[in-house]
Amino acid sequence: MIAEGTPAPDFTLPDSEGRMVGLSSFKGKKVLLVFYPGDDTPVCTAQLCDYRNNVTEFTKRSIAVLGISADSPESHKTFAAKNQLPFTLLSDSSKKTAEAYGALGFLGMAQRAYVLIDEEGKVLLAYSDFLPITYQPMKDLLLRIDRA
Incomplete structure (x- = not known):
């Protein structure tokens, strides 16, 4: 995983509508x-539904949420609509962004x-x-954010 305290690698990826979204466009946020x-x-x-259910917690902390997987923009569009996800999903089909952040698992899937x-x-x-069958509880994430 990328080291805390280091510069975040910039990236530009398509969202569920095919628009290109770059990390640099969030400078200042x-x-x-x-x-x-x-x-x-x-x-x-x-x-992702847990993030959806807690989106107000991120909004209160002025944090933009971006979901990233290797799935296509079309898949993201269907997935976001089906689950009413209120944040942007980005398509990392080359997996280069996941790799740059150290989030690429040994089987070539994003962790x-x-x-x-x-x-x-x-x-x-x-x-x-x-372990791809679990994820960290939201309560733990919010506590870590508040301490950062």
Whole structure:
């Protein structure tokens, strides 16, 4: 996983509408990158719905949430609509962004991970779960964010 305190690698990825979204466009804002293995799988759906259910907690902390997986923009569009996800999903089909953040697992799939980036583009928090069948409870994430 990328080291806390290091500069966050810039990236530009397509969203569910095919628009290109770059990390640099969030300069001056906190951003939470949420890496996950894939759309419409049981654990990933539970994970992303947990972020959806807690989106007001991120809004209160002025944090933009970006979900990232290797799935296509079309898959993201269907997945986001089906689960009413109120944040942007980005398609990392080349897996280069997951690799740059150290969130690429040994089987070539994105790990379940998050990276909190501060307003200046520095990594404040980084966490990766090596077991793809679980994810860190939201309560733990929010406590870590409040301490950062």
